[in-house]
Amino acid sequence: CNTGCLERLGAEVLEAARIACNKYMMKTVGKDNYHIRICPQPIxxxxxxKMLSCAGADRLQTGMRNSFGKPYGKAARVxxxxxxxxxxxxDCYVAEAxxxxRRAKNKFPGQQVIQVSQKYGFTGLYKDEFSRLREAKRLTSFGTSVAVIRERGSVEKFLERV
Incomplete structure (x- = not known):
């Protein structure tokens, strides 16, 4: 889900989208067949x-003097x-994803685009390149991502650096 405009997304909006997306995926494909990642962090x-709007409020407040304000929420810049x-x-669950x-997109303001990536998982490698490197045993797993072992040097030296 890509955004089409510059905006700030509140933490509540991101949480509502995550819940809607997770609920539908859990119901349709099961909890072991997908992995969701929310990219922007609300920092x-x-x-x-706050301004008073009652009678005599002009004697109780200072207007825009010392108007830094109190925190009331967090947002992520997108x-x-x-x-x-x-x-x-x-691949068999792409339609459900x-x-x-689409259900999560309705929670966001502005215009978003749903894209299907040709890359394998959360790695930066295309599917055919990933399968070729995996067969050659030149990939090292790091959680949800992988590192490619280049042809220079030994595997032991690479693993010492990492």
Whole structure:
């Protein structure tokens, strides 16, 4: 799910999209057949300067003097073309993943695009390149990603550096 505009997504919005996406995927494909990743992290603090709107409020508040405000939420800054939600699943469940992303997309403001990547999982390798390197035993697993062992040097030296 890619964004089409510059925006700030609140932490509540990201959580609502994650719940909608996860609920649909769990119901349709089962909990062991997918992996969801929420890319933007809500680190911007949103603040509010509360103003009174009752009679005599002008004597109780200072207006815009000392108007830094109190924190009331967090938001993530999302840029044009940035990934918001990634789902890694098997090829037979691509239609279900698209539907889950469509449901999550409705929680976001602005315009989002659902894309199917040609890369294998969360790695930066294309599927045919990944299978070729795996058969040659030139991949090292690091959780959800992999590292490619280059032809220079030995495997022991590579693993010492990592």
């Amino acid at each position: 911007n603090i949103l603040r509010i300067n 840029f044009v073309g940035q990934h918001i939600i990634n789902i890694r699943t098997k 698209k539907e889950a992303l």
